[in-house]
Amino acid sequence: EVQLVESGGGLVKPGGSLRLSCAASGFTFSSYSMNWVRQAPGKGLEWVSSISSSSSYIYYADSVKGRFTISRDNAKNSLYLQMNSLRAEDTAVYYCARDRYDSSGLLPYWGQGTLVTVSS
């Protein structure tokens, strides 16, 4: 069974940093691209970043480019999101999501999400 478990969320001040993690199990992690998708309180879904299976291709939404860094450790079956220079508008539940296959654009597997709150 595919499982994705996010961690690392919490309360951080504007301008601060946070590192999210996503622990994957139940599939060959190194064979799939992964994504971070966020959802601000009471709002819709926003794609944040994606990384290919071998980390060769990395992409970001314009809203986080230059501030967030996605990475993965295939040996540890883990996905990460380093978030720097955080703003109030980054407050959201952050989900990690796995593609159906590498860079498919279909997201059939999601974690339960981790809440990031940026506030002074």
Next chain:
Amino acid sequence: DIQMTQSPSSLSASVGDRVTITCQASQDISNYLNWYQQKPGKAPKLLIYDASNLETGVPSRFSGSGSGTDFTFTISSLQPEDIATYYCQQYDNLPELTFGGGTKVEIK
């Protein structure tokens, strides 16, 4: 950037009703369109992919159609467990994934 416009933003219908949600892309996205269901406090769930293909295990009362810029998601007979927010999502412009604004479905 491709924009996805969903309508309505919310609807109220009775159990057994046919429910239709539309999603319009700002440019031709062929059939690169998925539909997700999100229940309160839960992660989204993929229901329909490639505009009209039902994900394994999803009840057949859910369906999707369309291509190009105009897409439709239908629940043929609304059930109490279908109360959720539904989102369309394009993937024509990979790696960028764009979601519609969502449609909240409630029971009348």
